[in-house]
Amino acid sequence: MSPIPSSSPVAARFVVRGLVQGVGFRAATCRQAQRLELRGLARNLPDGSVEVLAEGAPDAVEALAAWLQHGPPSAQVEAVSRSEAAAGGRSGFEVA
Template sequence: MVRKVKILVSGRVQGVYFRAFTQNKAKQLGVKGSARNLADGRVEIIAEAKSPTIEEFIKWCSKGPVTARVDHIEMAELQSDEQLTSFDIIR
C-alpha cells in the first residue's frame, strides 16, 4: 500500500543541508515528494512510498543528518490523490 505523509521537523534543521540530505535519502529509498524550509524554522517534508519504506524514511527524518539536530517531528497522513514522480527541494 502506498502512503503519503507530511512530516514537520523541528530543531536545528535549516542552514545545515537538511533538505539536501533528505533528498539524497529519499532517492536512495525510492521515496517521492518534496522538502522545504518554513518561515518558523521547521522543515516540511511531503513523502510518498510503500508503507515499509515510509516507515524507514520517517525513522531517518527523526534523526536527520549528522549536521542537524532534530528535536521533534510531527507526522500526518495525507490523501494520495496524485502520484508524485520525484523528490524535489522547494526553495
C-alpha cells in the same frame, strides 16, 4: 499459486523542528528519500522547521520517518510530527 499482493502506496507529511535549516537537511532528506524510492518534497517553513511530504511503499515511508528523527550529522532534531497526506502524484523527490 496466486501472486503476493503489493502494498498500496501511502503518503505522509512530516514537520521536523530543531536546528534543521541551513545545515543541509533538505538535500540530505532528498538523497535519503531517493535511495528509498520515495516521491515528494522537502521544504523550509517560515517558522524554521522543515516540511517533508513523502509517498511510496509503506516500509520506505517508515524508514524515512525513522531517519528524520536524527537527520544528517549537522542537524539537531528536536521533534518530528507526522500526519496523513493525500497522494500528490509526484514523479520524484525534490527540494523546494
